[in-house]
Amino acid sequence: MRIILVFVMLIALAPGTARAWSEPARGSATRSALMDAIRPHAEWMLGTPVEFxxxxxxxxxPxxxxxxxxxxxxGGQIDLRTTPxxxxxxxHPDDMDGIGMQALYYRSGQTWVAVxxxxxxxxxxxxxxxxxAVWRPVIPEACQGM
Known part of the structure; x- marks a missing residue:
């Protein structure tokens, strides 16, 4: 058992395995601010109200x-053909892969902006x-080889 624990710790501490980012906890001010920053964009496209x-x-x-x-x-589904x-x-719903959204944010002072x-x-x-060049710390997988 100790050998397994040591092996797991070595892997966790190996170079290149540490991630530069963290996930804000549910209910945290940061998580709420990030959702609030993208919500106006989603509501403009999909109508109100929207949750994620x-x-x-x-x-x-930042x-x-x-x-x-x-x-x-x-949990109500959104029909793209009935949206603003x-x-x-x-x-054009036929050209889209659902309504999944991705956002890249920058924090300016205390305000998160969906750039x-x-x-x-x-x-x-x-x-x-x-x-x-800017967002690599939060999307390293997408930026490999660049």
């Missing part, structure tokens, strides 16, 4: 990344050198 299922939430200093699934309060963005001809975001992306849009 969080798939990934990463923070490293940078953050979120992978979210918007829904109506209580659809009626404005800003989205880049996408909804229904069909590729990893943030795997792009100019984005990786």
């Amino acid at each position: 299922v969080v798939h990934e939430l990463r923070v490293a200093g 940078l953050a990344f979120a992978s979210l699934w918007p829904q109506r309060p209580g 963005a659809y009626y404005r001809n800003e989205i 880049h975001w996408a909804m229904g992306a069909t590729d990893v849009w943030y795997a792009y050198e100019p984005i990786c």
Whole structure:
């Protein structure tokens, strides 16, 4: 048993395995502020009210990344064909991969700003050198090799 414990500790402390980011706890002020920063974008596209299922939430200093699934309060699904963005001809559901959202944030003072975001992306849009130059600490997997 000790050998296994030592082995696990060595792996955990090995170079390259440490992550630069952390996930804000549920109910924390940081998590709430990040959701509040992306919510106006989601509501503009999808209508109100919107809440999020969080798939990934990463923070490293003044940078953050979120992978979210918007829904109506209580888990209600959102039909893209009944949304304000659809009626404005800003989205085309047949060309989207659902309503999943990703956002890259920057904290300015005490305020989180969703600087880049996408909804229904069909590729990893943030795997792009100019984005990786800034947000690599929170999206290292997407930035490998850049």
